[in-house]
Amino acid sequence: MPALSHRLGLWFANLYVIGMCGTIGGAMFFQFGLGEYPCPMCLLQRVFFLLSALGPAWIVQQSRRGTVTTKDYATGFGWAVMTALLGSLVSGAQTLMHIVPPDPGYAGALLGLHLYTWAFITFFAAAFAGGAALFLGAGREIAEPSAAQRRAGTLTMYLLLAVIASNFIACFFLQGLHWNMSGDPTGYVFFGDLGL
Numbered sequence: 001m002p003a004l005s006h007r008l009g010l011w012f013a014n015l016y017v018i019g020m021c022g023t024i025g026g027a028m029f030f031q032f033g034l035g036e037y038p039c040p041m042c043l044l045q046r047v048f049f050l051l052s053a054l055g056p057a058w059i060v061q062q063s064r065r066g067t068v069t070t071k072d073y074a075t076g077f078g079w080a081v082m083t084a085l086l087g088s089l090v091s092g093a094q095t096l097m098h099i100v101p102p103d104p105g106y107a108g109a110l111l112g113l114h115l116y117t118w119a120f121i122t123f124f125a126a127a128f129a130g131g132a133a134l135f136l137g138a139g140r141e142i143a144e145p146s147a148a149q150r151r152a153g154t155l156t157m158y159l160l161l162a163v164i165a166s167n168f169i170a171c172f173f174l175q176g177l178h179w180n181m182s183g184d185p186t187g188y189v190f191f192g193d194l195g196l
Contacts, residue, residue, distance in 0.1 A: 010063050010149050012133055013056040014156045020053035021163045023122055028170065030115060036108050037185040041094045043171055045119045048087025050164055052126055055079030057160055060153040063145040080130035088123035091116045
């Protein structure tokens with residue numbers, strides 16, 4: 001049974017990374033599909049989502065190289081929990097900034113909640129999921145990953161790298177070569193600086 005539990009834990013690490021990438025993908029849909037430009041705090045929340053994904057990505061990467069140790073597992077999900085909780089501080093602060101009526105909030109909403117409120121909920125769900133993975137995986141014997149898990153891990157890592165790169169490029173176009181970013185962006189500064 002420990003080998004089965006560990007293999008499920010490796011699949012969960014892949015799903016965690018994919019979930020964080022999906023969260024960033026949803027934010028990018030709002031940015032590019034709906035024209036909702038992210039503010040600096042929104043971008044900081046994206047950074048924390050990506051940082052939270054790096055812990056389980058470490059587990060996935062180690063599984064691609066061979067056996068994952070208990071230390072790797074604890075380090076990966078411990079990092080995920082810590083960064084998710086730190087991210088919740090940023091999204092919680094932004095939620096509190098816009099909670100008093102008649103403040104309409106920043107940007108659009110999904111199912112009646114703004115994206116920073118969804119981020120707050122998602123960060124706590126991620127911290128809970130990482131904590132559960134730590135609790136359920138504590139003291140278990142580590143098994144060798146299957147070939148399917150190694151292939152899935154490779155795809156997961158490529159997805160994470162693509163999301164990191166696309167987020168970096170999108171942020172660069174949003175801010176341009178300026179050190180400070182507007183608190184309420186209305187367009188892509190990089191293209192405005194070029195006169196486009």
